[in-house]
Amino acid sequence: MAVDDKHISYRIYLVAVFIFLMAIAIVVKLTNIQWVEGDYYRKLAKQRTVRNFVIPANKGNIYSADGSLLATSIPNYEIRFDAKAPKTETFEKYVKQLSDSLETVLDRPSGYYEKELRKARANKNRYYLIARNLSYTEYVKIKGFPLFNLGAFKGGIIVEQETVRKHPIGKIAERTIGYDRIDPATGVEVGKGIEWAFKNYLNGKDGKILKQKIAKGQWKPIRDVNEVDPIDGYDVISTIDVFIQDIAHHALLKQLEDYEADHGCVVVMETQTGHVKAISNLGRAEDGSYYETTNYAIAESQEPGSTFKLVDLMAILEDKVADTSKVYDSQGGVVKYYGKSVRDSHHGGYGKVSLARGFELSSNTVMVQAVYENYKNNPSKFVNHIKSWGLNKTLGLHFKGEGRPYIPQPGDKHWSGTTLPWMAFGYNVSVTPMQTLAFYNSVANDGVMVKPQFVSEIKEWNKTIKKFDVEVINPRVCSPETLKKVRAVLQNVVKKGTGSKLYSKDFSMAGKTGTAQVNYGGKEGKSALYYASSFVGYFPADHPKYSCIVVVHKPNTARNNYYGADVAGPVFKRIAQKIFTDAPSTNKIKQLDSKIAKQEVSYEKYEKEANKKLSQIPDLKGMPGMDAIALLENLGLKVKVNGMGKVKNQSIQAGTSISKNTTIVLELS
Template sequence: MSTPRDPRPRNPRRRGTPDRTVKGTSPRENGGQGRPRGSVDPARTGTAAKGGRPRPRGKAVPSRRPPRGPVPPLRRRFRRSDPGPRIRIALALMGVVLLVFAGRLVQIQGIEAASYASAAAELRLSETEIPTTRGSITDADGRPFAMSVEVRTVFVDPYDVKADERDTIVTELSRRFDLPEEEVARKVDSDDSRYQVIAREVPLEEWKELDELDLQGVAAETAYKRVYPEETGAANLVGFVGTDGHGLEGLESVLEDTLAGDPGSRQVELGTGGTEIPMANGVAKEPVPGHDVRLTLDQDVQWRAQQALAQRAGELGADSGSVIVMRPTGEIVAMANYPTYDPDAIEESTPEQRANGALSAAFEPGSTNKVITAAAALEEDVVTPDTVYTVPDSIRRHGETFRDSHNHPTQRMTLNGIMATSSNVGTIKVAEDVGAEGLYEYLGKFGFGEPSGLGLPGENSGILTAPDEWWGTQLASISFGHGISVNAVQMASVYATVANDGVRVEPTVIAGSTDENGEFRPAPEPAKERVISEETARELRLMLEAVTGEHGTAQDARIPGYRVAGKTGTANRVDPDTGSYDTGGYTSTFVGMAPADDPELIVQVVLHNPKEQYYGGEAAAPVFTDVMSFALKTLQIPPTATEQPNIRLFE
């Protein structure tokens, strides 16, 4: 019986097939490192390399690792035995990287060199502001109401302070600027900043004295301080600036664009630790000074108006008041207010003290309004100055009784007499001849119910309602100045219109300003409008002159050597707290002009709630006389050369 054949392939070497030894592997040909020719590989015979047992013949032993497949061409290229391709690829990659770096360097150092240099410079440069001077506010003759003076901001650089001068600096700075030594020491020893402000608005002379001590680390910057000459009396009009140098109230605020100027700028280079290194030609922008503004005011007249008002208000215990001095052509010569404040000590003032009451306080004009009633009657040819009215001391209209200020028997008065004695009853009769529509028309023509034209903040334009809204007694009450309201500038403008031969010129307080070359440029001409004829204006002036005459209500308003025309006014005042007349007291006014034959000045006086005396002729007229007398002399207006004519007051 035959033995089954082993299906596994036989090892050909078992039949003595010669070993296909590669040439050079014998000990002689391979330095003794190969196997002897004809020797059998122990791995092929199954014999362990180190003492293993021989494998049984006729049995094939599977290989320990799977047979390798064909090696991919790319892997054959990267075998360790052949490094050439790898080196060539590495060199190519390095070349590409170097080309990228070279291109970037060309871009930075060649194409974009200027922009990168500029960016680098900006990291070292800092821009600081160069302060500029704010324009001055002056009177008509150039005397300042507000001006800027050069001062210093004193600071210390802790980094630059010498150790052996530290105590001296602390002592000196605290003594000179009246500061606690602990506060100064904290700033001198600070490591938060190299700019520690010690004092602001230091006068130039004080800084020079300190600078002479040559204390290292103590320095100063140029700054400007706004100052207001004392006792000019114009604080409520001029206003003030804030800590940043910008106008906050009054003309300082309204004229900000003209006064402020434009600060400059300077570039400095920052060294190690933030030290500023000035640069040659480092001024980036030159500072542009502000423009000066010239007012129509006269500083002397302004001062006297303020003093006279404050004195009289104090004597009578008035809550507030104002004085306006105006030329017939609308230029305001003085605008005084009570109470007032010190613009150099804003923190000590109240909003009420800072208010410009000449514009912000509206009041019932009382009998000073009678001039408009008379003007309407004359202009519409309803009456003449000699037209006679029967005037009792009281009259009833729509269930209400209207009285004159004093009891008198029924009299036959001309229009001249009605104005001279300030008769309410006579004025009501004249107004009824004019009619509501006619009276309303002339009130509007004289500027009631509209802003004065000054363009100042906080103005109260008053109240003037249309005739279709007037109730039964309102024509009567409006005719003598009740039931409507105005401010002091509006009322002064009415009398300026009469003084200017019937032409109303919009009030103004700005004469002009300087341009960039320092040359004066006048302000634009104000608006003008004829309200009444020249003849009517002349007749009204004669009526108003009679007010200061023998039978008039304002004999205290006379001024020796001058003919004076004017009108008293007394009106109930609304209490601002309760909205009632019962507790509001009175508003006392007087407004007049001089010389009456050729007017040069108008003075309007208003006292709100005087306690001791409240009739306009008693309370306000003395202020008029004081201010007008001073203004006539100060402005060198010659005395009147004509005599006051006799006018008929009674039949």
């Protein structure tokens, strides 16, 4: 028995020692947690229950040149209710008033809201949804309702805010206005257009708000004020004119629909400044409708066709190797180089014509002969002209994705015997519509090539933060003599050349048609051959204010009408016509001070009669009606008038004594 008791005592001692050691370990661990690793665990606990949330700053607005809103940030608000926050007496005091107030703004009766609020209170719901997608005005109104006006802690109101980007003019110019966002699938920043290019100005600086984690993984603001208030972005003033943009968009859309084309673009630019007043890029959807897709005007670099012939003419005239009057034989509409044929679109050619006439008729054979004859021994001289005009490099626009031009160089692996003649009618080279427009605009702008601009300034309210001045790419693309001849020929293209269908006696235009075969080589992996129709030029021809390019890809050839003058030209004409017939006149009235003899005689007669101290009715016959009325009313008479013009008869004869307030009737011729 004694031995058993002894064993039991050992066990008790062993358990006691174990418990003692455990206690020591616990004390050590607690001490370690409290004093050694305390800061780490306190920080970890805080991170899991208290966190800073980003408050996105409101983006700046994008405005058109005429002050219309193109893009803006609209705040959306969500109101929730922490039903545990208010004290019982406070809740009971204001719940009915709050319910009545909610009925005035939201779409449910007061009884519904009182029932739901009490239910949330009973269930200790700390995140009950009151309303979402509220405007700022609605949010401010609800925030001022009874109970909610006591704030987050006493009134239980929880406010969530998000910002939504809206384009008030809809899909028009959407690709140019653009977007800047994070792709939710990849987490990569993506963007297009002005929104992306000027994001550093538009985005502003985000704020921060501290929130605490509550039940069901929900987060509630800790205090009414933000940790860091967001700073709104600056406003961007674009060069887009909504009036011209609307004209350009619908003119292009109509033509794409009529010709069932694949896609197209149009750009209208202010000649002297390079300000892009309108840009539209429309592609065809599967259902046949058209919408803003790729920014073709900036991104699509392709062989331009005959619009490139301006390069030929300007180079030849600058080098004085031929004049516009030099005659070339179109040789029946076919010339051959290294076994390959260059053909005119007109079967049989144009006979013998001058260089100027060949350009006006867009003769491939004439322009190719002119270039090849003068540059075959030194093609670098011709190519160097192209390089001096900047057509071998991008324009350096703010937008990403600008298409890169391609101009072959003598000695390159792709250079061959046919390269130079093919370049002469717009093949073996590649440029974007915007690059072509900049070149033609230099002709309209007295030889000064300017960079296309989409934004004129950055503003904070009425304060200008940054202004974008006119940027000159090339101060003189050619001599004044060359410029004069080139402008005359471009005007004749519309008057009596390939663009003659566009001619109007009401407003002058100048430009060049173009019809290019795309994928004429039938390269594997690409679509079959199709046509791209274009027209580029400026208006008015004598004093250019706007330049414009129109490109339409893959018009339906079933109509056997795919030429630039027929497909793209009408869009150009429609834009010019609408601008000059619908826009308010800004012409100044000249010679305001010049005198008109008949008016002077009439005025002298009135002055003579008016200055008399009359006691009798004067002879008014032949006096303008308005003068007669003024004269008689100054004499104290009442006047009635029949007809318009000059006084023919008067009811009271001349010489009759004047009697105040007497009525006299005048009959006007």
